[in-house]
Amino acid sequence: MKVQIVLRPDNTYNPNAISVAAPPEHAGTDIERHLGYMYDRNLMSVGGPLRGLVSVSDRPVCCHAFIGLAAPFEEQLEDEADELDSLRVQDANGTVYWTAPPRLILPWWEDLQAVVVAYSRQRRPDRILPFVGHWASWNPGAREELVRHTEEKSFAISLRADGNSLAACYEDIRLAELMPSSRDFFDHTMQRVRELGGTATAHAEEHQGALKVFVESHAPLMSPDNSTMT
Incomplete structure (x- = not known):
């Protein structure tokens, strides 16, 4: 599925946090479409290029991701029905599944950074792109x-x-x-x-x-x- 890359400077734990959200064609704001955060260990390598790409682009930055599904225990559905509303999906047969965190499909960090630098040089040739080291x-x-x-x-x-x-x-x-x-x-x-x-x-x-x-x-x-x- 397609997801959007969203910068989250409002995150009190890490102002450099990056959020994964449902794409803009879905209703709601970036925060309302929030699906989860990228792990800090991944931000160390790809966080800089992604933040730079979002900062220089005048359009939403999206990529594709895998969303894993797992069937929950019935007792969990009974005991935590209200809490699970935002975490479950239902197929055409009525089977309910947990949604696992999205797994982004991204280039290797070196290739990603090279692409982002080339794109920035084309759009803003005199600029040193923020976040790219x-x-x-x-x-x-x-x-x-x-x-x-x-x-x-x-x-x-x-x-x-x-x-x-x-x-x-x-x-x-x-x-x-x-x-x-x-x-x-x-x-x-x-x-x-x-x-x-x-x-x-x-x-x-x-x-x-x-x-x-x-x-x-x-x-x-x-x-x-x-x-x-x-």
Whole structure:
């Protein structure tokens, strides 16, 4: 079935939450058509591209999903009839089923991010798309050295222009080298860092053994004298 991807900044648990809703052709608002939330573990890889796609699109963003069905116990239907109204469906033969959470059919995160970046470049060529980060492998020994300075999984870093690459640094520790990729906005980021004299601040987090650098989803890039980039 088709479902809609809905950003839910009103979620008190996670302002970056993404909701799965019935498509717009059904009656009601996005919230009234709510089916469930994406798991946090999935948001780590595909949440950024999906949030970016929704933010740059002027139409509802939809995809397809599997909805699993399971027959409930009769005593559950009797004891919890009112509560089950929003969780059950009935077929033509009158059999009632539980609806399992939707399972989205999405591309692999690298392919999804590349498609979203290409779409954004076409629609907004001068923009660094929010939420889409730069992925890079750790430099040898950098992860171990970082642990001796901080145990935080999310932390501020500096970006330093070095030839055709950007060095991601935590204090004096050179964590990783960011290189051009079709999955991010490296060219725009490099240009802005150079405009600031070769050094700017950003934010990073560790995920699945790699470093993910966010230029645009936290604070804007800042020059060493704390003036915001425009």
